[in-house]
Amino acid sequence: MAIHARSWCVISISTGMCGSTSGRWTAPPRLQIERVSDSADTLRLDTRDLSIAAVELTDDGTQWSPATFVLGEADPVLGAPLEVTLSPSATSVRVTYSTSPDASGVQWLEPSQTAGKQHPFMFTQSQAIHARSWIPLQDSPGVRVTYRATVRTPSALRAVMSAANEPETPLDGQFTFEMRQPIPSYLIALAVGHLDFRAMSARTGVYGEPSVVDAAAAEFEDTEAMMAATERLYGPYRWERYDLLVLPPSFPFGGMENPRLTFATPTIIAGDKSLVVLVAHELAHSWSGNLVTNATWRDFWLNEGFTVYLERRILEAVFGRARVDMEATLDRATLDDELARLEAPDQILHVDLSGRDPDEGMTQVPYLKGELLLRLLEDTVGRARFDRFLRGYFDHFAFRSITTGDFVAYLQEELLTGVETGVVNALRLDTWLEDPGLPANAPRSESDALTLVAAQAERWASGDVPASTLETAAWTTQEWLHFLASVPDRLTAEQLAELDAAFGFTNIGNSEVAHLWLLTAIRNQYVPAYPRLESYLVEIGRRKLIKPLYDELALTEDGRARADAIYERARPGYHPIAVSSIDAVLGR
DSSP: OEEEEETTEEEEEEEEEETSSSOOOOOSSOEEEOOSSTTOOEEEEEESSOEEEEEEEESSSSOEEEOOEEEOOOBTTTBEEEEEEOOTTOOEEEEEEEOOTTOTTEEEEOGGGSSSSSSOEEEEOOTTTTGGGTSOBOOOTTOEEEEEEEEEOOTTOEEEESSOOOTTOOOSSEEEEEEEEEEEGGGOOEEEESOEEEESSSSEEEEEOTTTHHHHHHHTTTHHHHHHHHHHHHOOOOSSOEEEEEOOTTOSSSEEOOTTEEEEOGGGOOSSSTTTHHHHHHHHTTTBTTTEEESSGGGHHHHHHHHHHHHHHHHHHHHOHHHHHHHHHHHHHHHHHHHHHSOGGGGOTTOOOTTSOGGGGOSHIIIIIHHHHHHHHHHHHOHHHHHHHHHHHHHHTTTEEEOHHHHHHHHHHHTSTTSOHHHHHHHOHHHHHHSSSOOTTOOOOOOHHHHHHHHHHHHHHTTSSOGGGSOOTTOOHHHHHHHHHHSOSOOOHHHHHHHHHHHOGGGOSOHHHHHHHHHHHHHTTOGGGHHHHHHHHHHOOOHHHHHHHHHHHTTSHHHHHHHHHHHHHHGGGSOHHHHHHHHHHHTO
């Protein structure tokens, strides 16, 4: 297969054994197929906005002949199916195609949109079903593939992929990659830009633009310790290296767990390691998600609920229990808010996404409700036994895609056998999986540090003490976030000015704290924060941080006008995934 998306980047990809969990490599560009039935005569591939120039078949890997194919009618969510008629002995298919400049899974950045301002940048984001917008393939997490790729670029730029990367590869305009382990399509990833590399250990490192790579390496220096802690708990890391790529600010997510190469937003570089929970999370996906994968998107909680649980265990091992208690307490408040906002069907862990874009299922429910279920299991059987169960789970299902039913069967056989019937019934497993809301037996977390923060917020809000006398010198990001969440929603201009003078919220560099402050400013029409609000929304494309700000602006007539004006400037720099979300908010 070949992509000719923009004149400065050409990609040739060869995938192995489409529909299989293992593969044999052949020379690119081709898609090697494995028949699951001798009578199969049609190969069906997913595409979205691809221009198909030709499709060819081979029986022996050397002689190619034109194939009969049909590109079906396009569905707004799923795209258009590509159906290729196979000869009885066909072994490989070759597709020549080009992507759309507006491909939902690819963002092309002008030099002005990068940190260095000198070179263009491109990156992909394939989850959930965006791989089909840049590769014709079976775009389902239930299908695992291996792949090879050749990427040709301008000589000043470096290409990296979710595959074996070599930091010392010369910048000669051509890069080759191989992913030997079978992965689902949403984990195929590519980035091209002016990138440097900094090693953090023998098997970890950071790629990024020259102006950010050193700061990133310092921020993420505990990655090796995180890896070692996870291996002690849940078995070996099976992907050889673990590197990170810091993307430009338009990246729509905090991170993406592409195997061997996590994609990360620069908004987590706070200078004090307070936001590296994201690194722990994406690293944990190397076990939960990449190694053992949800077979369908309604099973998404198997990826994310497990990963949040592992993330917490990693943080506890590296940074201590107090840090975990703060994170868990904040997340419980986030989940409660999310459940209050969502309709009942979207509160279900094993959510039904029939006929819907799977992106709509990426709420906090699979992450945080899923983690609470696993914590309940730990509380029920004890941590040591639950750790042994999880280690066995990752070994048993390694490099496989499974359903919620597969998990439940394994759980009952390997963990709950021998547990008293009354204890098992008290878990209310079906309620957790299939009912909306949060069951009454959901575990709760408490943080002494956050309790003290809330008390200080109350003293200030009641007028007992001025903001400048609050004891905040040792506060972490988590404590600042809790403080802003604890002050009243409605504040006077004088109160806002007092907080701003005492703590410099409007110009604070921490993106998460700035986000909550700007929400407060919008809610209370605090005009001095509006210039920062505009620059924040123009410079950052992370959906989690920008969408709530547009949501809040859209609630009032003046706010809506401000949102429209800012969005006019910001929209060209946002990723298509973020654009889709903000378009919906503003009725574009």
